[in-house]
Amino acid sequence: MTVASRSFAKINLGLYIGAARADGYHDLRTVYQTIALHDVIRVSVGRGRGIEILCRNKDPRVPLDSSNTCHRIAERVLEELGAKGRVRIEIEKRLPVQGGMGAASSNAVAAMLGLERVLKKKLSAAARLRIAADVGSDLPLFLVGGTVLGVGRGEEVYPLPALPVIPMVVVTPEVGVATPQAFADWDALMARERVAELRSAGQPGAAVPTQPRLTQPPASDRLFEVGRALSACFFGFTRGYPNTGASAKGGSRVGNLLSDLVRTGIENDFERVVFPKYPELRDIKGELERAGSRYASLSGSGSTLYGLFRSPGEAATAAGRLRKRGLKATATRALTRQQYWKAVVCR
Numbered sequence: 001m002t003v004a005s006r007s008f009a010k011i012n013l014g015l016y017i018g019a020a021r022a023d024g025y026h027d028l029r030t031v032y033q034t035i036a037l038h039d040v041i042r043v044s045v046g047r048g049r050g051i052e053i054l055c056r057n058k059d060p061r062v063p064l065d066s067s068n069t070c071h072r073i074a075e076r077v078l079e080e081l082g083a084k085g086r087v088r089i090e091i092e093k094r095l096p097v098q099g100g101m102g103a104a105s106s107n108a109v110a111a112m113l114g115l116e117r118v119l120k121k122k123l124s125a126a127a128r129l130r131i132a133a134d135v136g137s138d139l140p141l142f143l144v145g146g147t148v149l150g151v152g153r154g155e156e157v158y159p160l161p162a163l164p165v166i167p168m169v170v171v172t173p174e175v176g177v178a179t180p181q182a183f184a185d186w187d188a189l190m191a192r193e194r195v196a197e198l199r200s201a202g203q204p205g206a207a208v209p210t211q212p213r214l215t216q217p218p219a220s221d222r223l224f225e226v227g228r229a230l231s232a233c234f235f236g237f238t239r240g241y242p243n244t245g246a247s248a249k250g251g252s253r254v255g256n257l258l259s260d261l262v263r264t265g266i267e268n269d270f271e272r273v274v275f276p277k278y279p280e281l282r283d284i285k286g287e288l289e290r291a292g293s294r295y296a297s298l299s300g301s302g303s304t305l306y307g308l309f310r311s312p313g314e315a316a317t318a319a320g321r322l323r324k325r326g327l328k329a330t331a332t333r334a335l336t337r338q339q340y341w342k343a344v345v346c347r
Contacts (some may be wrong), residue, residue, distance in 0.1 A: 003117045004346035007039040007110035008335060009101035010141060011170075011299040011306050014230065014266035017186055025137070025153040026183060031160065031230060031266075032102075032141040032148040034335045037170060040092040040346065041070070041107055043114030048086035051075065056090065061097040061176065069108035069135055076131045077112055081121045089114075098176030100300030105138035113344065138300075145344075146337030149230070159337065164253040166308050166334040167315035169293065171284050171327050173303045177274055182301035185273035233264045254310050258294035261308075270301045281305060284327065291318035 010032045018027035051074045053064045066072065070089045078084070089111050095103035109132060116122050123131070125143075132139035137154040147160040275282040281298065284305050288296040292314055293307025309315040315331040322329035335343070 001118055002042050002044040003114040004040055004042045005110040005114045006344055006346060007041050007095075007103070007106040008034050008142070008145075008340060008344070009037045009095050009103060009106060009170075010034050010138070011101065011168075011304075012268060012297070013147075013261065014297075015268040015270060015300065017183075017269045020187060021153070026186075027152065028150060028154045029230065030150045030154065032138075032150050032157070033163070033166075034142070034145050034148075034340050035168065035170070036332045036335055036343075037095060037101070037330065039095050039103060039107055039110075041110035041114055042090040042092070043111055043118055044088045045083075045085040045115070045118045046088070049084065051087045051089070054088070054090045055093060057093045059093060059097050062091065062093065069104045069139075070111040073108040073112050073131060073135050073139075074115055076135065077115050077123065080123060080127055080131065081116075081119060083119050083121060085119075087115065096172040096176070096304060098178060099172055099304040100177065100179075100298065100302045101170075101304050102138045102142070102300065105136050106142045108132075108135060109139055109142035110344070144337065145340030146335065162336045162338075163257060163334060165336065165339075166254055166257065167310070167312045167331070168306050168308050168333060169288065169291070169315050169319045169322065169329050169331050170299075170304060170306045171288065171322060171329045173281060173284060173305075173328070175278055175280070175303050177278065177302040179301045182270055182274055185277065186269065189273055229264050229266065233260045233266060254308075255294075258308055258310070261295045268298045268300075271298050274298060274302045278303065287322060287325065287327065288318070291321050293318065 013031040013033055015030040016028065018029070020026050051071050053068050053071050055062045055064060062068070070091065074087050074089060078087070091107055095101055097103065112128065112131070128143055129140050132143055133155040140155050140157045141148045141150060144157050144159050147163050149158040149160050150156065151158075281303055285296050285298070288305060288307035291307065293309060296305065296307040298305055307318065309318060312331070312333070319329040319331040
């Protein structure tokens with residue numbers, strides 16, 4: 001028996017980076033949103049032992065050994081359920097690698113759900129979340145779906161009220177951005193800015209450390225303010241609306257949300273370090289805005305960028321315009337929690 005699952009992507013509606021923690025991670029605030037683009041994960045279990053990872057449309061950046069998130073989560077699921085057998089996981093890649101869309105994390109959660117179905121055994125909700133958080137920071141959001149608040153290192157997730165079904169255009173450049181390096185670049189930037197503050201305050205001897213670990217001192221205060229801004233934007237927007245995610249006539253709900261995102265100044269901190277290193281990504285954001293996007297942003301640490309539009313027609317027109325400029329642009333939409341879980345299983 002082989003079970004197939006859709007492994008949906010996510011975007012980040014704002015991503016704020018706080019102080020580095022003792023465990024090497026950073027405190028984060030972000031709103032995850034699942035979208036309709038996806039990979040397909042096929043899981044089967046036969047006689048024997050071991051875990052085999054296969055990948056269609058093979059990308060050399062997709063590991064096929066025990067470092068693959070699907071492999072790691074399969075090991076944990078087998079152990080938790082006390083199950084045995086030879087697990088085969090086939091990844092049909094459609095999402096970009098190192099694209100900031102959570103593809104590897106989503107693949108792992110789809111593998112977990114598929115393995116449960118093949119084995120006809122279910123993990124508890126608590127065990128699912130625990131295993132997912134242990135394997136990676138982005139995994140738990142895919143056990144919730146829809147619009148999700150992420151805190152901690154991103155693994156602590158809270159479902160938010162459903163946003164409208166937002167039309168969007170996703171652009172996937174050829175370049176990949178490694179998240180660990182993006183965090184390292186952020187720490188270096190924060191160290192330089194901290195030194196500049198000290199020098200302007202009359203400490204001219206301050207120097208950037210060789211291995212910068214400094215972040216701005218008000219990092220925790222900043223994240224608190226970010227939390228307030230996110231609450232004002234998302235909870236304020238959804239108050240008084242039915243929690244269905246349906247678009248209102250004329251796209252007024254979408255328009256209101258896009259206005260709130262711009263007005264509240266919700267942004268992705270990674271743009272400050274990724275754009276100088278990859279100026280072509282800044283140019284793509286500009287192309288999205290010129291194509292009519294009301295709100296455009298890097299997703300995660302990149303390299304994927306997205307633009308939000310008022311209507312599917314606007315998004316389709318913009319995607320066509322961007323493709324004529326040689327960009328890999330796809331018109332898609334946000335998925336509500338209900339839509340996400342309805343579509344995960346391939347019928």
